[in-house]
Amino acid sequence: xxxxxxPEGTHVKPTPEDLFFHHDVCVETRWENLYGRGYxxxxxxxxxxxxxxxxxxxxxxxxxxxEGPGVENPLSISYDELLRMPSVTVTRFIECAGNGRIxxxxxxxxxxKGRPWRYGSYAVAEWTGVPLSEILMRAGIKPTAVDVxxxxxxEAAVERPMSVAKAMxxxxxxxxxxxxxxxxxxxxxxxxxxxxxxxxxxSIKWVGKIYVAEEPIYVMRNTEEYVxxxxxxxxxxxxxxxxxxxxxxxxxxxxxxPGTLQAGTQxxxxxxxxxxxxxxxVEYSLDDGKxxxxxxxxxxxxxxxxxxxxxxxxxxxxxxxxxxxxxxxAGNTQPEPDAMKWNERGYDFWAAVPxxxxxx
Ligand SMILES: Nc1nc2c(c(=O)[nH]1)N[C@H]1C(S)=C(S)[C@@H](COP(=O)(O)O)O[C@H]1N2
Ligand SMILES: [Mo]
Numbered sequence: 001x002x003x004x005x006x007p008e009g010t011h012v013k014p015t016p017e018d019l020f021f022h023h024d025v026c027v028e029t030r031w032e033n034l035y036g037r038g039y040x041x042x043x044x045x046x047x048x049x050x051x052x053x054x055x056x057x058x059x060x061x062x063x064x065x066x067e068g069p070g071v072e073n074p075l076s077i078s079y080d081e082l083l084r085m086p087s088v089t090v091t092r093f094i095e096c097a098g099n100g101r102i103x104x105x106x107x108x109x110x111x112x113k114g115r116p117w118r119y120g121s122y123a124v125a126e127w128t129g130v131p132l133s134e135i136l137m138r139a140g141i142k143p144t145a146v147d148v149x150x151x152x153x154x155e156a157a158v159e160r161p162m163s164v165a166k167a168m169x170x171x172x173x174x175x176x177x178x179x180x181x182x183x184x185x186x187x188x189x190x191x192x193x194x195x196x197x198x199x200x201x202x203s204i205k206w207v208g209k210i211y212v213a214e215e216p217i218y219v220m221r222n223t224e225e226y227v228x229x230x231x232x233x234x235x236x237x238x239x240x241x242x243x244x245x246x247x248x249x250x251x252x253x254x255x256x257x258p259g260t261l262q263a264g265t266q267x268x269x270x271x272x273x274x275x276x277x278x279x280x281x282v283e284y285s286l287d288d289g290k291x292x293x294x295x296x297x298x299x300x301x302x303x304x305x306x307x308x309x310x311x312x313x314x315x316x317x318x319x320x321x322x323x324x325x326x327x328x329x330a331g332n333t334q335p336e337p338d339a340m341k342w343n344e345r346g347y348d349f350w351a352a353v354p355x356x357x358x359x360x
Contacts, residue, residue: 032256057190069212091126132167152207174207192205229241252324309324339351
């Protein structure tokens with residue numbers, strides 16, 4: 001995989017080559033560094049998906065405005081006010097809609113638009129913040145409200161709407177802490193929205209505004225981007241195709257791609273996760289999907305957070321593949337790669353894919 005340094009000044013945290021692949025203004029977590037780690041992804045290993053440089057925001061002058069025709073009492077909330085509001089702590093993953101995009105190239109021959117992520121635009125953190133519902137209630141959200149759209153304070157002003165129903169779910173939060181610390185600048189300081197189970201682009205970093213509308217909101221990021229555009233997906237005007245919301249079930253091995261192992265008894269470990277719920281089963285195949293056996297799911301196994309799993313493998317010298325296949329609590333099982341539908345921007349590649357491993 002090609003990896004070039006990100007442009008100078010793009011990120012605040014160190015993103016060394018041994019921890020990350022560099023894709024333009026983004027960095028992808030190298031999964032081998034997640035082997036044997038705890039449930040949470042440390043902020044230092046968390047992938048960064050930016051649409052421009054990380055903005056440096058002064059929390060003391062930052063404000064979050066809540067406005068639009070869907071609220072009775074527009075608000076302007078300071079950082080100190082946000083910290084004083086009732087808070088919750090939720091453990092949830094964030095995953096880019098394009099995670100797995102490189103597999104479209106490897107299985108279907110053509111590289112879609114976008115960064116060549118393999119598994120590494122997925123990570124899980126413990127988020128502390130104010131339920132978005134609490135903020136919307138204080139703003140006097142009207143019964144006629146339909147869509148809620150946070151906007152970021154970055155140069156790209158990334159914004160993407162969600163339904164009122166999603167905004168009011170108890171785990172949709174305006175977070176100000178990540179894994180018990182302040183959110184690092186690259187991940188949204190002073191506050192980011194976390195929209196569990198939905199494509200990562202909904203989890204707006206550096207949030208400055210929340211707009212509430214009485215009509216469906218259509219902006220570039222839910223009409224032209226983060227929609228499925230391609231031969232199998234008829235347009236849904238004004239969107240160019242079906243609008244992505246919930247992320248599918250996926251799994252991956254905490255190993256380099258391709259991997260190398262010493263011969264002998266090896267604990268193979270990794271993660272499985274789904275935007276639809278928790279994980280109910282993780283299987284592995286050593287013969288490219290002909291036969292399957294169960295891997296052992298480890299606690300915790302959190303809805304929209306995922307789980308770790310493990311199995312013991314007697315690794316014999318030679319060339320092998322290990323294929324993982326997860327099933328979520330909603331009954332979705334990762335399909336075969338052939339079932340994936342090519343789309344212009346390479347979203348939604350959720351198939352179970354053989355991971356090449358050399359045993360020496
Ligand atoms: N303001 C803003 N929010 C944003 C983005 C951005 O570029 N600007 N990128 C989005 C995308 S596409 C993803 S996948 C996630 C990535 O979050 P992370 O960088 O903390 O991993 O943030 C989302 N929120
Ligand atoms: Mo993303």
